[in-house]
Amino acid sequence: MRIDWLARCVPQTEGLYPYVPGKPVETLLREKGLQRAIKLASNENPYGPSPLAIKAMQQAATEVHRYPDGDANALKEKLAAFHAVDRQQILIGNGSNEVLELLIRSFAGVGDEVVYAQRGFIVYALATQAAGASGIAVPEADGLTHDLDGMVDALSDRTKVVCIANPNNPTGTLLSNAVIQAFLDRLPRDVVVIIDEAYYDFVADELGDSVHVLQHPGLVISRTFSKAYGLAGCRIGYAVADAQIVALVNRFREPFNVSLLAQSAALAALDDGAWVKARVAETIAERDKLEAGLDALALLGGKSFANFVLLRHHQSAEILRRLEDQGIIPRPLAAYGMVDYLRISVGTAAENAVFLSALNRLMNGL
Ligand SMILES: Cc1ncc(COP(=O)(O)O)c(C=O)c1O
Numbered sequence: 001m002r003i004d005w006l007a008r009c010v011p012q013t014e015g016l017y018p019y020v021p022g023k024p025v026e027t028l029l030r031e032k033g034l035q036r037a038i039k040l041a042s043n044e045n046p047y048g049p050s051p052l053a054i055k056a057m058q059q060a061a062t063e064v065h066r067y068p069d070g071d072a073n074a075l076k077e078k079l080a081a082f083h084a085v086d087r088q089q090i091l092i093g094n095g096s097n098e099v100l101e102l103l104i105r106s107f108a109g110v111g112d113e114v115v116y117a118q119r120g121f122i123v124y125a126l127a128t129q130a131a132g133a134s135g136i137a138v139p140e141a142d143g144l145t146h147d148l149d150g151m152v153d154a155l156s157d158r159t160k161v162v163c164i165a166n167p168n169n170p171t172g173t174l175l176s177n178a179v180i181q182a183f184l185d186r187l188p189r190d191v192v193v194i195i196d197e198a199y200y201d202f203v204a205d206e207l208g209d210s211v212h213v214l215q216h217p218g219l220v221i222s223r224t225f226s227k228a229y230g231l232a233g234c235r236i237g238y239a240v241a242d243a244q245i246v247a248l249v250n251r252f253r254e255p256f257n258v259s260l261l262a263q264s265a266a267l268a269a270l271d272d273g274a275w276v277k278a279r280v281a282e283t284i285a286e287r288d289k290l291e292a293g294l295d296a297l298a299l300l301g302g303k304s305f306a307n308f309v310l311l312r313h314h315q316s317a318e319i320l321r322r323l324e325d326q327g328i329i330p331r332p333l334a335a336y337g338m339v340d341y342l343r344i345s346v347g348t349a350a351e352n353a354v355f356l357s358a359l360n361r362l363m364n365g366l
Contacts, residue, residue, distance in 0.1 A: 012132045019126060022345075023329050037327040038354060040345040043169065043199075043308050045230035047282070047348065049265065050275040053231060056268035057261050068260035075263050078270055079238060083211050088243035091250065094257045096198055096224035096237025100163070101127040103220060103239070106249045107192045108133035108160040115154050116163040117146045119171050119336045121196060124163040133160070144171040144302050148183045155187070162187065165196040167203055170333050170343045172304025174203055177213045184216040192218040192245070198237075199306035201228030201280050206305075211240050220245060225262075227307060228280050229269045234262035283307050287346045293356040297363050301341050311342040311359075315366060322362045328355050 007014060022041025029037055048054075072092040080087040093099035104127040108114050114128040118137040128135040136154045141147040146164060155162075167174045184193060193216055200207065200223055211221055224237035236258055239246075269276070290309045294300040301310030311330070313319055320332055320342055331343040344355065 012129055016129050022331050028324060028329055034327045037329060038351045039329045040347050041329045041331040043227060043345045044232045045279060047279050049230040050269050050272040052268040052272040053265040056264040060261050060264035064260055067256050068263055070255050072258055072263050075267055078267055082270060083240055085240055086243060089240050089246055091239045091246045092258050093237050095235040096222045097123055099222050099237050099239045102249050102252050103194055104128055104161055105131045106252050112160040113156060113158045114161045115151055115159055120163060121165045121169050122335060145173045146175060152186050159191055161192045163194045167199045167305040170336055172302060172306050172310055174305035177208055177210055181214055189217050194220045194222060196222050198224045198227055202307055203305050225266050225269060228276050231265050234265050236262040236266050283346050286349055286352050290352055308343050308345045311344060312340050314340055316340050316342050323358060326358045328358055
Protein backbone atom coordinates (compact mmCIF):
# COMPACT_ATOMS: atom_id res chain seq x y z
CA MET A 1 0.00 0.00 0.00
CA ARG A 2 1.35 3.45 -0.95
CA ILE A 3 1.66 5.88 1.98
CA ASP A 4 1.00 9.06 0.03
CA TRP A 5 1.18 11.49 2.96
CA LEU A 6 4.91 10.74 3.50
CA ALA A 7 6.18 13.12 0.81
CA ARG A 8 3.91 15.89 2.13
CA CYS A 9 5.49 15.60 5.59
CA VAL A 10 9.01 16.21 4.29
CA PRO A 11 8.67 18.04 0.96
CA GLN A 12 12.43 18.27 0.37
CA THR A 13 12.55 14.47 -0.04
CA GLU A 14 11.02 14.97 -3.51
CA GLY A 15 13.82 13.95 -5.89
CA LEU A 16 16.18 13.14 -3.01
CA TYR A 17 17.86 9.78 -3.40
CA PRO A 18 20.09 7.82 -1.04
CA TYR A 19 23.86 7.98 -1.54
CA VAL A 20 24.95 5.02 -3.67
CA PRO A 21 28.19 3.58 -2.28
CA GLY A 22 30.73 1.43 -4.11
CA LYS A 23 29.43 -2.09 -4.71
CA PRO A 24 30.35 -4.33 -1.76
CA VAL A 25 32.54 -7.36 -2.51
CA GLU A 26 29.88 -9.75 -1.19
CA THR A 27 27.29 -8.31 -3.59
CA LEU A 28 29.52 -8.87 -6.62
CA LEU A 29 30.42 -12.39 -5.49
CA ARG A 30 26.72 -13.19 -5.19
CA GLU A 31 25.79 -11.53 -8.50
CA LYS A 32 28.51 -13.20 -10.54
CA GLY A 33 28.97 -16.47 -8.61
CA LEU A 34 32.65 -15.63 -8.03
CA GLN A 35 34.92 -16.76 -5.20
CA ARG A 36 37.07 -13.65 -5.00
CA ALA A 37 36.79 -9.98 -5.88
CA ILE A 38 38.88 -6.83 -5.62
CA LYS A 39 37.11 -3.65 -4.57
CA LEU A 40 38.57 -0.52 -6.15
CA ALA A 41 35.41 1.55 -5.69
CA SER A 42 35.49 3.53 -2.44
CA ASN A 43 38.93 5.12 -2.16
CA GLU A 44 39.79 3.11 0.94
CA ASN A 45 43.29 2.40 2.19
CA PRO A 46 43.95 -1.11 0.82
CA TYR A 47 46.66 -1.86 3.41
CA GLY A 48 44.34 -1.96 6.42
CA PRO A 49 44.49 0.16 9.57
CA SER A 50 47.73 0.87 11.42
CA PRO A 51 48.78 -1.95 13.79
CA LEU A 52 48.58 0.57 16.65
CA ALA A 53 44.97 1.35 15.76
CA ILE A 54 44.09 -2.35 15.66
CA LYS A 55 45.61 -2.87 19.10
CA ALA A 56 43.74 0.14 20.49
CA MET A 57 40.45 -1.15 19.12
CA GLN A 58 41.05 -4.61 20.59
CA GLN A 59 41.61 -2.99 23.96
CA ALA A 60 38.59 -0.71 23.57
CA ALA A 61 36.39 -3.69 22.64
CA THR A 62 36.31 -4.72 26.31
CA GLU A 63 34.84 -1.31 27.21
CA VAL A 64 31.96 -1.05 24.78
CA HIS A 65 29.35 -1.69 27.45
CA ARG A 66 30.02 1.97 28.35
CA TYR A 67 29.06 4.97 26.25
CA PRO A 68 31.93 6.74 24.52
CA ASP A 69 33.07 10.17 25.66
CA GLY A 70 30.35 12.28 24.03
CA ASP A 71 32.73 15.22 23.69
CA ALA A 72 35.66 13.09 22.43
CA ASN A 73 37.89 15.09 24.79
CA ALA A 74 41.07 13.06 24.39
CA LEU A 75 40.82 13.10 20.61
CA LYS A 76 40.06 16.82 20.52
CA GLU A 77 43.12 17.46 22.68
CA LYS A 78 45.29 15.38 20.41
CA LEU A 79 43.96 16.91 17.19
CA ALA A 80 44.30 20.40 18.66
CA ALA A 81 47.98 19.69 19.39
CA PHE A 82 48.41 18.05 15.97
CA HIS A 83 47.10 21.19 14.23
CA ALA A 84 48.39 23.70 16.78
CA VAL A 85 44.89 25.12 17.32
CA ASP A 86 42.60 25.49 20.33
CA ARG A 87 40.59 22.36 21.25
CA GLN A 88 37.38 24.42 20.95
CA GLN A 89 38.13 24.64 17.22
CA ILE A 90 37.75 20.88 16.65
CA LEU A 91 34.47 19.27 15.62
CA ILE A 92 34.40 15.47 15.53
CA GLY A 93 31.98 13.50 13.38
CA ASN A 94 30.85 10.01 12.52
CA GLY A 95 32.96 10.21 9.38
CA SER A 96 33.68 13.58 7.79
CA ASN A 97 30.39 12.92 6.03
CA GLU A 98 28.56 13.69 9.26
CA VAL A 99 30.65 16.82 9.74
CA LEU A 100 29.64 18.02 6.25
CA GLU A 101 25.97 17.25 6.86
CA LEU A 102 25.97 18.94 10.27
CA LEU A 103 27.60 22.05 8.83
CA ILE A 104 25.17 22.33 5.93
CA ARG A 105 22.17 21.65 8.18
CA SER A 106 23.38 24.19 10.73
CA PHE A 107 23.92 27.05 8.30
CA ALA A 108 21.49 26.48 5.43
CA GLY A 109 17.75 25.92 5.45
CA VAL A 110 14.66 26.70 3.41
CA GLY A 111 15.27 29.79 1.22
CA ASP A 112 19.07 29.55 1.52
CA GLU A 113 21.59 28.51 -1.12
CA VAL A 114 24.65 26.28 -1.00
CA VAL A 115 27.19 26.63 -3.81
CA TYR A 116 29.37 23.72 -4.96
CA ALA A 117 30.90 22.35 -8.15
CA GLN A 118 28.69 20.29 -10.44
CA ARG A 119 31.19 17.45 -10.17
CA GLY A 120 31.93 18.12 -6.52
CA PHE A 121 31.46 15.40 -3.89
CA ILE A 122 27.81 14.35 -4.20
CA VAL A 123 27.12 14.53 -0.46
CA TYR A 124 27.05 18.37 -0.70
CA ALA A 125 24.03 18.20 -2.99
CA LEU A 126 22.30 15.50 -0.94
CA ALA A 127 22.86 17.28 2.40
CA THR A 128 21.71 20.59 0.91
CA GLN A 129 18.49 19.11 -0.37
CA ALA A 130 17.88 17.25 2.90
CA ALA A 131 18.28 20.57 4.73
CA GLY A 132 15.57 22.11 2.53
CA ALA A 133 18.05 24.57 0.99
CA SER A 134 18.75 25.07 -2.72
CA GLY A 135 21.93 23.72 -4.25
CA ILE A 136 23.72 25.81 -6.88
CA ALA A 137 25.92 23.44 -8.88
CA VAL A 138 28.55 25.34 -10.87
CA PRO A 139 29.88 23.49 -13.95
CA GLU A 140 33.64 22.94 -14.16
CA ALA A 141 35.20 25.16 -16.82
CA ASP A 142 37.25 22.29 -18.29
CA GLY A 143 35.01 19.44 -17.19
CA LEU A 144 37.16 18.54 -14.18
CA THR A 145 38.55 21.59 -12.31
CA HIS A 146 36.49 23.90 -10.08
CA ASP A 147 35.46 27.09 -11.89
CA LEU A 148 36.12 29.49 -9.02
CA ASP A 149 35.13 32.57 -11.07
CA GLY A 150 31.88 30.81 -11.89
CA MET A 151 31.39 30.02 -8.21
CA VAL A 152 31.85 33.70 -7.29
CA ASP A 153 29.32 34.62 -10.00
CA ALA A 154 26.91 32.06 -8.51
CA LEU A 155 26.88 33.78 -5.10
CA SER A 156 23.75 35.63 -4.08
CA ASP A 157 22.56 37.22 -0.87
CA ARG A 158 20.96 33.86 -0.11
CA THR A 159 24.29 31.98 -0.23
CA LYS A 160 25.08 30.57 3.19
CA VAL A 161 27.61 27.83 2.46
CA VAL A 162 30.21 27.11 -0.23
CA CYS A 163 31.75 23.61 -0.48
CA ILE A 164 35.02 22.76 -2.20
CA ALA A 165 36.73 19.38 -2.02
CA ASN A 166 40.48 19.71 -2.47
CA PRO A 167 41.61 17.39 -3.98
CA ASN A 168 38.17 16.84 -5.43
CA ASN A 169 36.33 13.55 -5.56
CA PRO A 170 35.56 12.28 -8.18
CA THR A 171 37.62 14.47 -10.55
CA GLY A 172 40.92 14.16 -8.63
CA THR A 173 41.85 17.79 -9.32
CA LEU A 174 43.80 20.01 -6.93
CA LEU A 175 43.67 23.76 -6.33
CA SER A 176 46.67 25.44 -4.72
CA ASN A 177 46.07 27.20 -1.43
CA ALA A 178 47.11 30.48 -3.08
CA VAL A 179 44.28 30.07 -5.58
CA ILE A 180 41.83 29.14 -2.83
CA GLN A 181 42.87 32.14 -0.73
CA ALA A 182 42.34 34.48 -3.69
CA PHE A 183 38.85 32.95 -3.99
CA LEU A 184 38.16 33.36 -0.26
CA ASP A 185 39.18 37.03 -0.53
CA ARG A 186 36.34 37.58 -3.01
CA LEU A 187 33.65 36.11 -0.73
CA PRO A 188 31.40 37.94 1.74
CA ARG A 189 32.62 37.50 5.32
CA ASP A 190 29.40 35.83 6.44
CA VAL A 191 29.54 32.84 4.08
CA VAL A 192 30.66 29.52 5.57
CA VAL A 193 33.26 27.92 3.31
CA ILE A 194 33.92 24.22 3.72
CA ILE A 195 37.26 23.12 2.30
CA ASP A 196 36.87 19.36 2.33
CA GLU A 197 40.34 17.85 2.60
CA ALA A 198 39.41 14.16 2.80
CA TYR A 199 42.40 13.41 0.54
CA TYR A 200 44.79 15.90 2.17
CA ASP A 201 47.44 13.34 3.12
CA PHE A 202 48.08 12.58 -0.56
CA VAL A 203 48.94 16.23 -1.29
CA ALA A 204 50.27 17.43 2.07
CA ASP A 205 53.67 18.31 0.59
CA GLU A 206 52.32 20.31 -2.37
CA LEU A 207 49.46 21.98 -0.50
CA GLY A 208 51.09 23.00 2.77
CA ASP A 209 49.35 23.55 6.08
CA SER A 210 45.91 24.77 4.94
CA VAL A 211 44.69 25.10 8.53
CA HIS A 212 47.15 27.93 9.10
CA VAL A 213 47.55 29.23 5.55
CA LEU A 214 43.90 29.82 4.59
CA GLN A 215 42.10 32.78 6.14
CA HIS A 216 38.36 33.48 6.16
CA PRO A 217 36.07 34.06 9.17
CA GLY A 218 33.68 31.28 8.14
CA LEU A 219 36.38 28.85 7.02
CA VAL A 220 35.94 25.18 7.91
CA ILE A 221 38.56 22.59 6.95
CA SER A 222 37.35 19.02 7.14
CA ARG A 223 39.54 15.93 7.24
CA THR A 224 38.90 12.22 7.63
CA PHE A 225 40.48 9.10 9.07
CA SER A 226 38.81 7.07 6.29
CA LYS A 227 41.38 7.44 3.53
CA ALA A 228 45.12 7.57 4.32
CA TYR A 229 44.53 6.46 7.94
CA GLY A 230 42.67 3.32 6.89
CA LEU A 231 39.73 3.70 9.28
CA ALA A 232 36.80 3.99 6.84
CA GLY A 233 34.86 1.27 8.66
CA CYS A 234 35.17 3.09 11.99
CA ARG A 235 33.45 6.23 10.68
CA ILE A 236 35.45 9.10 12.06
CA GLY A 237 36.35 12.50 10.67
CA TYR A 238 36.66 16.05 11.93
CA ALA A 239 36.78 19.70 11.07
CA VAL A 240 38.86 22.65 12.22
CA ALA A 241 37.04 25.98 12.34
CA ASP A 242 36.50 29.06 14.44
CA ALA A 243 35.39 28.02 17.96
CA GLN A 244 32.07 29.88 17.52
CA ILE A 245 31.24 27.86 14.43
CA VAL A 246 32.10 24.61 16.21
CA ALA A 247 29.96 25.59 19.22
CA LEU A 248 26.99 26.34 16.98
CA VAL A 249 27.25 23.10 15.01
CA ASN A 250 27.62 21.12 18.24
CA ARG A 251 24.01 22.05 19.07
CA PHE A 252 22.90 19.92 16.11
CA ARG A 253 25.17 17.00 16.91
CA GLU A 254 23.72 13.90 18.51
CA PRO A 255 25.09 13.11 21.98
CA PHE A 256 27.35 10.12 21.28
CA ASN A 257 27.97 10.52 17.57
CA VAL A 258 31.41 8.88 17.49
CA SER A 259 31.86 5.36 18.82
CA LEU A 260 34.36 4.29 21.46
CA LEU A 261 36.15 2.07 18.94
CA ALA A 262 36.43 4.92 16.45
CA GLN A 263 37.79 7.37 19.02
CA SER A 264 40.34 4.81 20.29
CA ALA A 265 41.44 3.90 16.78
CA ALA A 266 41.87 7.53 15.71
CA LEU A 267 43.88 8.37 18.83
CA ALA A 268 46.25 5.49 18.16
CA ALA A 269 46.45 6.17 14.42
CA LEU A 270 47.63 9.70 15.13
CA ASP A 271 50.54 8.16 17.04
CA ASP A 272 51.51 6.17 13.95
CA GLY A 273 52.37 9.01 11.59
CA ALA A 274 55.29 7.08 10.09
CA TRP A 275 52.95 4.24 9.12
CA VAL A 276 50.52 6.65 7.44
CA LYS A 277 53.36 8.38 5.57
CA ALA A 278 54.69 5.06 4.29
CA ARG A 279 51.23 3.96 3.06
CA VAL A 280 50.69 7.34 1.38
CA ALA A 281 54.04 7.04 -0.43
CA GLU A 282 53.13 3.53 -1.63
CA THR A 283 49.71 4.72 -2.76
CA ILE A 284 51.18 7.62 -4.75
CA ALA A 285 53.75 5.34 -6.42
CA GLU A 286 50.98 2.87 -7.30
CA ARG A 287 48.71 5.66 -8.54
CA ASP A 288 51.44 6.79 -10.92
CA LYS A 289 51.79 3.24 -12.23
CA LEU A 290 48.04 2.97 -12.74
CA GLU A 291 47.93 6.30 -14.56
CA ALA A 292 50.82 5.20 -16.79
CA GLY A 293 48.97 1.94 -17.53
CA LEU A 294 45.77 3.81 -18.41
CA ASP A 295 47.71 6.30 -20.51
CA ALA A 296 49.34 3.48 -22.48
CA LEU A 297 45.81 2.30 -23.39
CA ALA A 298 44.69 5.88 -24.19
CA LEU A 299 42.19 5.60 -21.32
CA LEU A 300 43.53 8.15 -18.83
CA GLY A 301 40.70 10.49 -17.84
CA GLY A 302 42.86 13.17 -16.18
CA LYS A 303 45.63 13.61 -13.63
CA SER A 304 44.53 12.67 -10.11
CA PHE A 305 45.99 14.04 -6.90
CA ALA A 306 44.09 11.61 -4.66
CA ASN A 307 44.11 7.84 -4.07
CA PHE A 308 42.13 7.04 -7.21
CA VAL A 309 42.53 7.39 -10.96
CA LEU A 310 40.12 8.21 -13.75
CA LEU A 311 39.44 6.00 -16.74
CA ARG A 312 37.66 7.57 -19.70
CA HIS A 313 36.14 5.72 -22.64
CA HIS A 314 32.86 6.03 -24.51
CA GLN A 315 32.14 2.37 -23.67
CA SER A 316 32.83 2.79 -19.96
CA ALA A 317 29.62 0.90 -19.02
CA GLU A 318 30.81 -2.11 -21.01
CA ILE A 319 34.29 -1.90 -19.46
CA LEU A 320 32.66 -1.79 -16.02
CA ARG A 321 30.60 -4.88 -16.80
CA ARG A 322 33.60 -6.82 -18.08
CA LEU A 323 35.77 -5.83 -15.13
CA GLU A 324 33.02 -6.94 -12.76
CA ASP A 325 32.82 -10.25 -14.62
CA GLN A 326 36.46 -10.70 -13.65
CA GLY A 327 35.85 -9.80 -10.01
CA ILE A 328 37.08 -6.21 -10.14
CA ILE A 329 34.84 -3.45 -8.79
CA PRO A 330 35.45 0.08 -10.15
CA ARG A 331 33.10 3.01 -9.50
CA PRO A 332 30.82 4.27 -12.28
CA LEU A 333 30.44 8.07 -12.28
CA ALA A 334 27.11 8.51 -14.07
CA ALA A 335 25.68 10.04 -10.86
CA TYR A 336 28.08 12.95 -11.50
CA GLY A 337 27.08 13.21 -15.15
CA MET A 338 30.45 11.65 -16.04
CA VAL A 339 29.02 8.80 -18.09
CA ASP A 340 32.28 8.16 -19.97
CA TYR A 341 34.29 7.76 -16.78
CA LEU A 342 35.11 5.07 -14.24
CA ARG A 343 36.90 5.88 -11.00
CA ILE A 344 39.45 3.29 -9.89
CA SER A 345 40.73 3.44 -6.32
CA VAL A 346 44.42 2.68 -5.92
CA GLY A 347 44.74 -0.81 -4.47
CA THR A 348 47.76 -2.80 -3.34
CA ALA A 349 50.48 -3.43 -5.93
CA ALA A 350 49.07 -6.93 -6.51
CA GLU A 351 45.49 -5.67 -6.91
CA ASN A 352 46.55 -2.95 -9.33
CA ALA A 353 48.51 -5.45 -11.40
CA VAL A 354 45.43 -7.72 -11.62
CA PHE A 355 43.33 -4.72 -12.65
CA LEU A 356 45.76 -3.55 -15.33
CA SER A 357 46.19 -6.97 -16.87
CA ALA A 358 42.40 -7.54 -16.89
CA LEU A 359 41.95 -4.14 -18.52
CA ASN A 360 44.62 -4.87 -21.14
CA ARG A 361 42.92 -8.17 -21.99
CA LEU A 362 39.44 -6.75 -22.24
CA MET A 363 40.48 -3.69 -24.30
CA ASN A 364 41.89 -6.07 -26.90
CA GLY A 365 38.43 -7.56 -27.33
CA LEU A 366 36.44 -4.32 -27.21
C1 LIG B 1 35.66 14.48 -0.90
C2 LIG B 1 35.12 13.61 0.17
N1 LIG B 1 34.71 14.17 1.31
C3 LIG B 1 34.23 13.44 2.31
C4 LIG B 1 34.12 12.07 2.21
C5 LIG B 1 33.49 11.32 3.34
O1 LIG B 1 34.37 10.48 3.96
P1 LIG B 1 34.11 9.91 5.41
O2 LIG B 1 32.69 10.17 5.77
O3 LIG B 1 34.42 8.47 5.31
O4 LIG B 1 35.04 10.66 6.31
C6 LIG B 1 34.53 11.42 1.05
C7 LIG B 1 34.42 9.96 0.91
O5 LIG B 1 34.64 9.38 -0.10
C8 LIG B 1 35.06 12.21 0.01
O6 LIG B 1 35.45 11.67 -1.14
